[in-house]
Amino acid sequence: MRHRTTAVFVLLSAIWGTAFVATEVGLDSLPPTLFAAVRFDVAAAVLFGLALVRSDRLRPTARAEWVPILAGGVLNIGVHHAFLFSGQVYVDGAVAAVLLGLIPVITPALTRLTASRERLSPVGAVGVLIGFVGVVVIANPDPANLVDSNLVGVALVLASAVAFALGAVVTHDADSTLPFVSTQAWMMLVGAVVLHATSAALPWESVAAAEWTPAAVASLLYLAVVAGAGGFFMYFWLLDHVGPVEVSLLEYVIPVFAAVVGWQVRGTGLDATTVAGFAIIFVGFALVKRADIRREWGRLRGVEENAVRDAD
Template sequence: MRHRTTVVFLVLSAIWGTAFVVTKVGLDSLPPALFAAVRFDVAAAVLFGVALLRSDRLRPASRAEWFPILTGGALNIGVHHAFLFSGQVYVGSAVAAVLLGLIPVITPALTRMTASADRLSPVGAVGVLLGFVGVVVIADPDPSNLLGSDLLGVGLVLASAVAFALGAVLTHGAESDLPFFSTQAWMMLVGALVLHGTSVALPWESFAAAEWTPEAVAALFYLAVVAGAGGFGMYFWLLDHVGPMEASLLEYVIPVFAAVAGWLVRGTAVDATTVGGFGVIFVGFLLVKREDVRREFVRLQDRGRAAARDAD
């Protein structure tokens, strides 16, 4: 299970990191909130299809089963993306990346709302802060832009970070007997409805302004099926297995994959500053996960000694 969660964590980071590049393609032709809403419409349809084939029950039957659906769908998908896309009208991507990097910093404070809250050690807290510094280094925002950004935009993106962290904390540990795929399908649908409402409410959004080019449609289906249905499925699985604080560390690895994907697909330069940011994030991870790293190192040492004895 230890190795499975590591693989899921890295695969999800890669998927959501490359999604930044794909999103830019779609936003060339589609209004942001509408783009996100239709993305989760398609994701919900895919997951309902999977649930019909794989699950023995499709509909929630109790308040306990509706709670994670409404919480995760509204906060992690709907409210998070609604605030994020609205805020990005006023602030640039670098400022947004820095503010989203606060999710692992916000999450430990929010976990104190639960009785079974995880706790960060002082060394772990230093690791989390180092990870945030690494995100800032990679984003490399212009300080004058960061300080001069529209206060409304900063507030909206920060609200999106809080919504995502709060959704993770409230959803983690929720007891539900509804099958996994059915739960995920309803979450996508709830999130899509919130985003459609946002699209209608935003004065700069217009369905008539959408241009459904082949590139936009391809981006939509990648984000809906791979990053949406698959990505959020992996995220909520990870949340159940490692908890909200460790799952929040995705926000420190996603920029690494986003930078590499931008370099491979769009030719965006990966300079010394970006590589330095990677290094700072890596050190932060080692501090947060130092006990796991130590146990793995001891296990490999024991395996090596056992192999040497067998060879003798």
């Protein structure tokens, strides 16, 4: 199970890292919040189809089963993306990346306000802060933009980070017996409804302005099926297995994959500063996961010693 969670964590980081490039392609011709709303329409349809085939129950029947659906759908998908896309009208991507990097900092604080039993040690907290520094280094925001960024935009993106962290904590603490796939399908649907309502309310969103080019459709399908249905399925699976604090560390690994994919696909720079950011994030991760690393090292040493004894 330990290796499975690690593999899913890395795979999800890679998928959501590549999603930045796909999003840039789609935003060339589609209004941002409408783009996100239709993305989760498709993701919900895919997961409802999967639930019909694989789940023994599709509909929630108890109040407790609606808690993760509403928390994940409204906060992690709807409110998070609505605030994020609205905020990015005012601030650039580098500032947004730094603000989203606060999710692993916010999450441990929120666990202390809820029933969550997950806590972060003092050394782990230092690791989280070091990881945040690595995100700042990779994002490399212009200091002038940090000072001059519209306060409304900063507040909206920060609110999106808080919404995502809060959704993770509440969803993890919920007690539901609804099959996992069915729960995810309802989350996608709730999130899509919130995003459609937001799109209709935003003055700069216009359905008529959408241009459904082949590139936009391909981007939408990738984001809906792979990054949306598949990505959030993996996210909530990880949340269930490792808890909100550890899963929040995705925000430190996603920029690494985004930078590498941007370099490979769009020719963006991968300079010494970016590589230094990778190294800083690695140090932060090592501090947060030091107990797991120590156990794995001890296990490998034990296997190696046993192999030597067998050879003798």
